[in-house]
Amino acid sequence: MTTFLEDIGSLRRTLKAVFSDAGMGEDFVNCHVEWHLFTSWMEHIFTNAIKEFQLLPMDKYLEKFNRDLDYHEIMGLIFKDELLSNVVEILIAQNFKSIETEKFRKDLDKSRRYLSRSLKESQKDRLAEALDNINKALLFAPFPMDGVDHQSKSQLSFCLMTRAHLLRKLGHYNVCEKDLNDSMKYFALGKVNNYEKNIAAELLTLQDLKTPPTEAESVARRLVNLNPVSERIHGAVPxxxxxxxxxxxxxxxxxxxxxxxxxLLVEEPFCTWLAPFLYSQYCFRCFNVLDNYFFPCRKCVLVRYCSSACEEESWKSYHSYECQYISFLRFLGAGHFALRCLSVDGLDESISLYRKSLQDKRKEPKLSRSFLNNYQDIFTLMSKDNNSAMLPKLAFLSKFIAHLACSMRLVQDGAVFDLSCLLLKQFGIGYLNSFFITDHGYNQLKLPGTSVDEDTAKEIGMGLYASASLISHSCDPNCEKYFICDKILILSRAPIEKGEEITISYGPNAVVHSYHQRQALLESTHGFKCSCKLCLKHE
Incomplete structure (x- = not known):
C-alpha cells in the first residue's frame, strides 16, 4: 500500500505531464499543479470509493446530484452515505496524522551549528557562505518565548545581529538596519543593557550609508499609492x-x-495562497521577493517573510492555526485556500453568516451601494454552477476539509456539517472569482507608461480580491490587471467614457483567440457565454 506522500508525488508527475503538453511555461505548470494537486487526488479517491462500495454505476449515482439542490441538500446526500464518511475518517487517520511535523519545527542545536559555521566562514572572508549559514541558523532559531534559558532566549537576537554585520560588509545597509532593529526588539527579556546600547549606536552610523529606493522600487510605490480612495468600493477611486x-x-x-x-483600483487581497514550491522565495504574507534576506516564522521552518511586521500580521491572521499543520496543509492547494478564506474573519463568524443565510431564501438580494473587504460581502459573490458530475466530488472534498478542521481543533463536531456546506459554496466562489497572482518582475516597470515584460511574468499563487472580483470580462477590455507583490492594480488601457462599465480579460482575448476559442475557454473556466460588444458583433 502506497503512502500519501508517494501518491501525491506520483500524481504531481502526472499533472505536470498534462499541463506541460498544453505548451505552458514551467512556472505556470508548477503553480497550477500545486493548485489542483489535492483536488485531483480527492477526486481519484472519491471515484474509487463509489466504484468499490456503491451498488449503483457511477452515472446513476451522480444523477442524485443536480443543480436544483442547494448546498445543504448536496452535503446531506454525502453525509448520509456511511461508506463515504468512513473513507474520510480513514483518510484523516492515515494521512493527516501520519505527516511528519517535528522536522519542520525550531531546533536550537541546528541553529547553533549553522551559527558556528557562519562565524568561521566570515573569519575567512567567505561572506556568501557565511550569509547562507546564518540564514539557516535564523530559520531554526527559537523565538525568546520558547527559550528555556537566557542563552536560548537570545539565540534569535544574536543570529540577527550576526547577519546584520554580514549585510553591512556586503553593502546591504537597508536590510542591515532592519536586522539591527529586530535584534534589539527580540532580545531576551527586553531589558536595556550594553548589548542594546551597542545596537543603537550602530544604527546611528547607518543613517548616512542607507541607499535610496531604486527607480523600480519608487515606481512600485507610486503605482500602489492611490489617494483618495472610495469609501464604498474597497481600493477603488471615488x-x-x-x-x-x-x-x-x-x-x-x-x-x-x-x-x-x-x-482605477489598487486593492489588497481578502485572502491569498502562495504556491508551496515558492515558500523560500517569496514572503508568505505579502508575496514580496525575498532574495537573500528574510525573517523567519516563530514556530516553523517552512515559511518565510520579508519583515518581522509581515510575520506578526500573518500569525494574527491565519498562520497561528496553520503553523502546526503546515507540513500537511501545503499539499491541499485549493482546499487550503478555501479554508483560509473562511478563517480570515473567523471560522465561527463565517459559519454564523452561512446559518443566517439559510433563514433568508430571497433569490434576488437587495443591491448594496458598497462592497468592502470582508467575508460578509465575499459571501455574496456569484459561485460557479458546477455540473452534476463535479458537485458530489467537491462535496466529498468539502466534507474532508471540514473534518480536517475539526481534527485541527478549529471547530467543534457540531459545526462540521455547516462548515462543509460553506466550504462547498466557497469552492464555487473561489473558482469563479479568484485570480492567479503573477510576479511581473516589477523591477522592469517604468513611468511614464506602465509596461511590463510579460515574457518574464510567472504565476506564483492565488488571490481573492473583493472589488476586483466584480469587474466583468471583455474580450476587448478597457482595463488591464497587474500585480505588485500581492496587490492587484487595475489600469485603464484606453479612454473610458462616463457611465461605461470597467472591464478586464479573464484570460481569453481577441488578440490571440478566435471567437469560438474564447467562448469555449470562458464556458469551461467561468461557466458563462461571453456577451461583450466584440462577441455580440460576431453573432
Missing part, C-alpha cells in the same frame, strides 16, 4: 460605483470620463 445588470449581476461603472493609463 468616481467608480456599483451598478447591476440582470445577466451579469453587480458590475462597476465610472461616473467620470477616464484617460488612458489611469489607476
Amino acid at each position: 468616481y467608480l460605483s456599483l451598478s447591476y445588470e440582470k445577466n451579469k449581476g453587480r458590475i462597476i461603472i465610472t461616473q467620470n470620463d477616464i484617460q488612458k493609463g489611469t489607476k
Whole structure:
C-alpha cells in the first residue's frame, strides 16, 4: 500500500505531464499543479470509493446530484452515505496524522551549528557562505518565548545581529538596519543593557550609508499609492460605483470620463495562497521577493517573510492555526485556500453568516451601494454552477476539509456539517472569482507608461480580491490587471467614457483567440457565454 506522500508525488508527475503538453511555461505548470494537486487526488479517491462500495454505476449515482439542490441538500446526500464518511475518517487517520511535523519545527542545536559555521566562514572572508549559514541558523532559531534559558532566549537576537554585520560588509545597509532593529526588539527579556546600547549606536552610523529606493522600487510605490480612495468600493477611486445588470449581476461603472493609463483600483487581497514550491522565495504574507534576506516564522521552518511586521500580521491572521499543520496543509492547494478564506474573519463568524443565510431564501438580494473587504460581502459573490458530475466530488472534498478542521481543533463536531456546506459554496466562489497572482518582475516597470515584460511574468499563487472580483470580462477590455507583490492594480488601457462599465480579460482575448476559442475557454473556466460588444458583433 502506497503512502500519501508517494501518491501525491506520483500524481504531481502526472499533472505536470498534462499541463506541460498544453505548451505552458514551467512556472505556470508548477503553480497550477500545486493548485489542483489535492483536488485531483480527492477526486481519484472519491471515484474509487463509489466504484468499490456503491451498488449503483457511477452515472446513476451522480444523477442524485443536480443543480436544483442547494448546498445543504448536496452535503446531506454525502453525509448520509456511511461508506463515504468512513473513507474520510480513514483518510484523516492515515494521512493527516501520519505527516511528519517535528522536522519542520525550531531546533536550537541546528541553529547553533549553522551559527558556528557562519562565524568561521566570515573569519575567512567567505561572506556568501557565511550569509547562507546564518540564514539557516535564523530559520531554526527559537523565538525568546520558547527559550528555556537566557542563552536560548537570545539565540534569535544574536543570529540577527550576526547577519546584520554580514549585510553591512556586503553593502546591504537597508536590510542591515532592519536586522539591527529586530535584534534589539527580540532580545531576551527586553531589558536595556550594553548589548542594546551597542545596537543603537550602530544604527546611528547607518543613517548616512542607507541607499535610496531604486527607480523600480519608487515606481512600485507610486503605482500602489492611490489617494483618495472610495469609501464604498474597497481600493477603488471615488468616481467608480456599483451598478447591476440582470445577466451579469453587480458590475462597476465610472461616473467620470477616464484617460488612458489611469489607476482605477489598487486593492489588497481578502485572502491569498502562495504556491508551496515558492515558500523560500517569496514572503508568505505579502508575496514580496525575498532574495537573500528574510525573517523567519516563530514556530516553523517552512515559511518565510520579508519583515518581522509581515510575520506578526500573518500569525494574527491565519498562520497561528496553520503553523502546526503546515507540513500537511501545503499539499491541499485549493482546499487550503478555501479554508483560509473562511478563517480570515473567523471560522465561527463565517459559519454564523452561512446559518443566517439559510433563514433568508430571497433569490434576488437587495443591491448594496458598497462592497468592502470582508467575508460578509465575499459571501455574496456569484459561485460557479458546477455540473452534476463535479458537485458530489467537491462535496466529498468539502466534507474532508471540514473534518480536517475539526481534527485541527478549529471547530467543534457540531459545526462540521455547516462548515462543509460553506466550504462547498466557497469552492464555487473561489473558482469563479479568484485570480492567479503573477510576479511581473516589477523591477522592469517604468513611468511614464506602465509596461511590463510579460515574457518574464510567472504565476506564483492565488488571490481573492473583493472589488476586483466584480469587474466583468471583455474580450476587448478597457482595463488591464497587474500585480505588485500581492496587490492587484487595475489600469485603464484606453479612454473610458462616463457611465461605461470597467472591464478586464479573464484570460481569453481577441488578440490571440478566435471567437469560438474564447467562448469555449470562458464556458469551461467561468461557466458563462461571453456577451461583450466584440462577441455580440460576431453573432
